[in-house]
Amino acid sequence: xxxxxxxxxxxxxxxxxxxxEGVRRRLMALGFHxxxxxxxxxxxxxxxxxxxxxxxxxxxxxxxxxxxxxVLVELVHERS
Amino acid sequence: xxxxxVPTVIFIGQPNSGKSTLFNSIAGHKAETSNFPGTSIKxxxxxxNIEGRLLDIVDLPGTYSLCTTDPxxxxxxxxxxxxxxxxxxxxxxxxxxxxxxELTLELVELGYPMIVALNMMDVAERKGIRVDAxxxxxxxxxxxxxxxxAHGRGVKELLERAFExxxxxxxxxxxxxxxxxEEKVAEVERLLPPGFPVISxxxxxxxxxxxxxxxxxxxxxxxxEPGLKETIDRVRxxxxxxxxxxxxxxxxxxxxxxxxxxxxxxxxxxxxxxxxWDKKVDAVxxxxxxxxxxxxxxxxxxxxxxxxxGSPLESLLLGPFNKLKEALAARLGGGLxxxxxxxxxxxxxxxxxxxxxxxxxxxxxxxxxxxxxYLARAGFLLDAFMHRIGLHGKSISPFILxxxxxxPAIVSTRILESQRDRILTSILIPFIPCSARTxxxxxxxxxxxxPLWAMGFYxxxxxxxxxxxxVISRFLKEPSPGLILEIPSLKAPRLVSILRKTWLxxxxxxxxxxxxxxxxxxxxxxxxxxxxxRWINDILAPLVVKGLGLPHELGVTxxxxxxxxxxxxxxxxxxxxxxxxxxxxxxSREQIIVFTVFISFFIPCLSTFVILWKEIGxxxxxxxxxxxxxxxxxxxxxxxxxL
Numbered sequence: 001x002x003x004x005x006x007x008x009x010x011x012x013x014x015x016x017x018x019x020x021e022g023v024r025r026r027l028m029a030l031g032f033h034x035x036x037x038x039x040x041x042x043x044x045x046x047x048x049x050x051x052x053x054x055x056x057x058x059x060x061x062x063x064x065x066x067x068x069x070x071v072l073v074e075l076v077h078e079r080s
Numbered sequence: 081x082x083x084x085x086v087p088t089v090i091f092i093g094q095p096n097s098g099k100s101t102l103f104n105s106i107a108g109h110k111a112e113t114s115n116f117p118g119t120s121i122k123x124x125x126x127x128x129n130i131e132g133r134l135l136d137i138v139d140l141p142g143t144y145s146l147c148t149t150d151p152x153x154x155x156x157x158x159x160x161x162x163x164x165x166x167x168x169x170x171x172x173x174x175x176x177x178x179x180x181x182e183l184t185l186e187l188v189e190l191g192y193p194m195i196v197a198l199n200m201m202d203v204a205e206r207k208g209i210r211v212d213a214x215x216x217x218x219x220x221x222x223x224x225x226x227x228x229x230a231h232g233r234g235v236k237e238l239l240e241r242a243f244e245x246x247x248x249x250x251x252x253x254x255x256x257x258x259x260x261x262e263e264k265v266a267e268v269e270r271l272l273p274p275g276f277p278v279i280s281x282x283x284x285x286x287x288x289x290x291x292x293x294x295x296x297x298x299x300x301x302x303x304x305e306p307g308l309k310e311t312i313d314r315v316r317x318x319x320x321x322x323x324x325x326x327x328x329x330x331x332x333x334x335x336x337x338x339x340x341x342x343x344x345x346x347x348x349x350x351x352x353x354x355x356x357w358d359k360k361v362d363a364v365x366x367x368x369x370x371x372x373x374x375x376x377x378x379x380x381x382x383x384x385x386x387x388x389x390g391s392p393l394e395s396l397l398l399g400p401f402n403k404l405k406e407a408l409a410a411r412l413g414g415g416l417x418x419x420x421x422x423x424x425x426x427x428x429x430x431x432x433x434x435x436x437x438x439x440x441x442x443x444x445x446x447x448x449x450x451x452x453x454y455l456a457r458a459g460f461l462l463d464a465f466m467h468r469i470g471l472h473g474k475s476i477s478p479f480i481l482x483x484x485x486x487x488p489a490i491v492s493t494r495i496l497e498s499q500r501d502r503i504l505t506s507i508l509i510p511f512i513p514c515s516a517r518t519x520x521x522x523x524x525x526x527x528x529x530x531p532l533w534a535m536g537f538y539x540x541x542x543x544x545x546x547x548x549x550x551v552i553s554r555f556l557k558e559p560s561p562g563l564i565l566e567i568p569s570l571k572a573p574r575l576v577s578i579l580r581k582t583w584l585x586x587x588x589x590x591x592x593x594x595x596x597x598x599x600x601x602x603x604x605x606x607x608x609x610x611x612x613x614r615w616i617n618d619i620l621a622p623l624v625v626k627g628l629g630l631p632h633e634l635g636v637t638x639x640x641x642x643x644x645x646x647x648x649x650x651x652x653x654x655x656x657x658x659x660x661x662x663x664x665x666x667x668s669r670e671q672i673i674v675f676t677v678f679i680s681f682f683i684p685c686l687s688t689f690v691i692l693w694k695e696i697g698x699x700x701x702x703x704x705x706x707x708x709x710x711x712x713x714x715x716x717x718x719x720x721x722x723l
Contacts, residue, residue: 017329021326021328023562023564024329025147025328025332026564027564028329028332028333028336029144029145029147029182029332030144030179030564030566031176031178031179031182031336033332033333033336034325034329034333035333042363042366042367042368043368044366044368044371044460044461044463044464045368045372045464046464046465047464048460048461048463048464049460049463049464049473049563049565051366051460051567054179056178056340057176057177057178057179058175058176058207058209059176059179059566060566060567061564061565061566061567062456062459062460062463062473062563062564062565062566062567063562063563063564064463064467064472064473064562064563064564066562067562067563067564
């Protein structure tokens with residue numbers, strides 16, 4: 001499951017950052033790493049970007065869909 | 081003997097950490113010499129006198145980390161590494177502390193003397209985050225001062241701590257990575273060849289060699305130090321095999337965990353007190369329907385205010401200049417002296433009365449929207465539309481500004497982190513009809529052909545911008561990286577900080593553009609004194625008469641249009657020797673449209689050209705100029721054929 005098809009307003013754990021090195025580096029610089037818990041807070045119309053909130057740092061970023069597809073996540077309660 | 085050396089203090093922080101606000105509150109009212117921007121977008125620096133001691137303070141663009149592939153952020157690295165500062169002031173947003181600490185830890189690794197400003201303590205408080213500054217200080221070994229830069233709080237203490245470190249020095253406590261990673265770092269450190277350009281200390285250099293993107297130093301290393309390149313490749317592979325992730329990711333994750341641990345040890349999150357109202361406001365601002373309604377309202381209000389403030393201010397300011405010109409005409413007659421004086425007045429008047437009235441309110445409102453955090457939200461809402469022309473949501477605010485005046489619009493492309501997006505946006509902006517061109521469209525097209533024609537003209541213009549963007553983006557090799565945009569928390573803008581920001585930008589514009597405006601104006605006056613306008617008309621005749629089907633006399637107006645767009649209209653009437661009411665006796669309706677199309681798409685004005693040069697470089701400024709001339713010719717020729 002990636003961020004585009006993940007449910008909203010539910011804690012999600014990042015299991016992997018796919019995609020090119022540039023995108024991965026950028027996401028990590030913004031504080032989004034493998035293992036972090038995030039939540040989807042909203043999205044813009046016409047297949048616009050998604051709002052992703054890092055639960056620990058409480059920072060929100062907007063991710064275009066191409067980027068969001070590369071962030072692989074799982075539901076947090078699946079593991080616990 | 082020369083005076084003692086003035087210490088350099090560099091401000092570094094992640095974007096939206098309030099770094100510039102803090103910088104401005106120190107530089108703003110204590111600046112000894114005026115503030116001036118660096119050679120390009122690089123940095124702002126200022127020499128300040130703080131209780132008798134001089135400091136050179138430098139504000140660098142916001143950066144998320146010291147290991148970046150982002151061209152705008154690399155400027156920070158170049159500056160930091162090449163001009164070793166005496167002190168680093170690391171500004172951290174306390175409300176997003178665990179992320180901000182990642183950069184702080186990198187700076188500690190770098191090991192330059194540093195202090196930390198734990199900024200936006202009020203926002204953190206609202207979010208229910210408590211940070212024990214003393215505990216952070218103890219763990220880092222660097223002074224940590226809580227500040228609220230927007231209110232000027234904590235600034236004095238921060239400066240005191242700065243002098244303390246400058247006087248006495250300090251010993252930072254570098255946190256170590258996990259044993260297996262640290263072992264590999266030590267290996268590279270050991271194998272650094274003698275004479276290798278070490279940045280600050282061998283460990284930092286080794287870490288950066290491992291985690292910096294391969295292409296950044298790969299070629300250089302391969303040529304100069306083939307042995308070291310092999311070592312690094314081997315170490316990277318070893319880390320990757322062990323951890324199952326690329327070395328850069330492992331090191332970044334190590335730092336991420338250090339930062340989270342540090343935050344856990346020094347901060348507390350009181351969950352009962354989450355700032356619910358911010359979340360509610362954001363839910364409306366970024367709502368799929370309401371968000372767009374608000375967006376439209378904000379921008380309509382934005383234009384309305386700018387035009388309401390700008391046009392009366394413009395006529396108010398233009399009045400004295402016109403009177404002065406008349407008075408001089410009476411005194412000096414028609415001699416060379418008069419022409420020179422006229423050129424000078426035109427130049428100064430253009431700078432003061434044409435540019436400033438729109439420029440000032442624009443910069444002011446823009447700073448307000450920026451400080452509020454609204455621009456990021458607008459970018460989020462409009463991202464999908466911008467993708468069609470090869471850009472993304474972040475380019476929205478420069479475009480919007482372009483309708484007022486292209487010059488501040490191009491300046492504001494600085495917010496774009498990718499150079500590709502900056503260039504594409506800056507090249508498109510000159511095609512957006514600014515207020516001066518709107519005046520011409522209204523005066524010529526709306527007046528002689530009707531308001532519907534003017535509206536159609538406007539719509540066609542915007543379509544043309546989109547089409548040009550679509551075409552150019554096909555030629556730019558690198559694709560747009562896609563939107564990764566931080567949405568900062570909403571903040572109530574502070575008047576003082578907005579005014580300071582506005583002033584710094586106006587000042588740098590004046591210093592840069594006025595000499596050119598005045599110089600250009602003088603040259604044109606001399607041209608007309610020596611009757612060179614006739615030759616220009618003759619030279620341009622094949623283009624103007626044969627190509628566009630316009631009267632021979634209009635050639636020179638195109639040159640004047642380059643200096644200032646509104647002048648084209650006045651010059652057109654002068655050149656044709658008719659007054660505004662009787663224009664149709666001299667040229668036809670079709671010719672009016674062709675002329676307006678040409679003027680609209682032709683190089684916007686000297687100020688725009690100059691600011692392009694300053695912002696994205698000479699090459700692109702000429703590309704833009706060539707493109708606008710080409711497109712202006714093609715479009716007006718097509719219009720001539722169609723009509």
